[in-house]
Amino acid sequence: MASKFSGxxxxxxxxxxxxxxxxxxxxxxxxxxPIQALYDWNRDPAKISKEMxxxxxxxxxxxxxxxxxxxxxxxxxxxxxxxxxxxQGRLLIRRLMWESSQQKAIEDKPTN
Numbered sequence: 612m613a614s615k616f617s618g619x620x621x622x623x624x625x626x627x628x629x630x631x632x633x634x635x636x637x638x639x640x641x642x643x644x645p646i647q648a649l650y651d652w653n654r655d656p657a658k659i660s661k662e663m664x665x666x667x668x669x670x671x672x673x674x675x676x677x678x679x680x681x682x683x684x685x686x687x688x689x690x691x692x693x694x695x696x697x698x699q700g701r702l703l704i705r706r707l708m709w710e711s712s713q714q715k716a717i718e719d720k721p722t723n
Contacts, residue, residue: 648698656709664703671696
């Protein structure tokens with residue numbers, strides 16, 4: 612049993628998507644984007660950059676497609692960008708909802 616696992620493991624290590632290639636390390640390092648989004652999950656919406664969230668959502672959306680178009684396909688990269696686009700999109704929605712509520716508060720404010 613152990614030798615079978617060892618054989619599968621070493622086959623993966625030496626494969627075109629194993630840890631000896633950028634097809635492995637690039638997605639692994641890119642996971643810092645969604646980790647940062649999770650860190651910002653409860654951040655004050657006033658401190659969330661609307662422009663940066665738009666850029667990150669577009670970036671991840673484009674690279675989701677790219678991850679499936681390259682050869683060999685990088686499912687690790689696809690999953691990372693899917694997760695990142697979802698989290699960054701949620702942060703963008705929080706910022707837009709906050710801006711809307713601020714605008715509504717200004718309009719509802721009585722003038723003397």
